[in-house]
Amino acid sequence: MRKCIRCxxxxxxxxxxxxxxxxxxxxxxxxxxxxxxxxxxxPKVAICPECGEVSIYLEDLDRLN
Structure with a gap:
């Protein structure tokens, strides 16, 4: 579960x-x-239903190393 950094x-x-x-x-x-x-x-995207903030993230971090 991701929480919005704004609200x-x-x-x-x-x-x-x-x-x-x-x-x-x-x-x-x-x-x-x-x-x-x-x-x-x-990339995956998470969207805040309250303020509309958009967060882009990766689920599989193994390929970064």
Whole structure:
């Protein structure tokens, strides 16, 4: 359970980031020179239902190391 950093309310988790008008989202990468190399994973989004604060996070942190 994530809490909003602004108002302390419980956030709605497991939402996604998508680009408007397209069916694909965002993938985080550790190497900007490779097209598919160094992928860290897809970010998740948590949204506060009270104030609208948006928090982007990774669930699987193993690929960061």
């Amino acid at each position: 302390g309310c419980e956030m709605k988790e497991n939402c996604a980031v998508k680009i408007e008008g397209a069916g694909y989202g965002i993938v985080l990468s550790s190497d900007e020179n490779k097209l598919f190399g160094g992928r860290i994973g897809k």
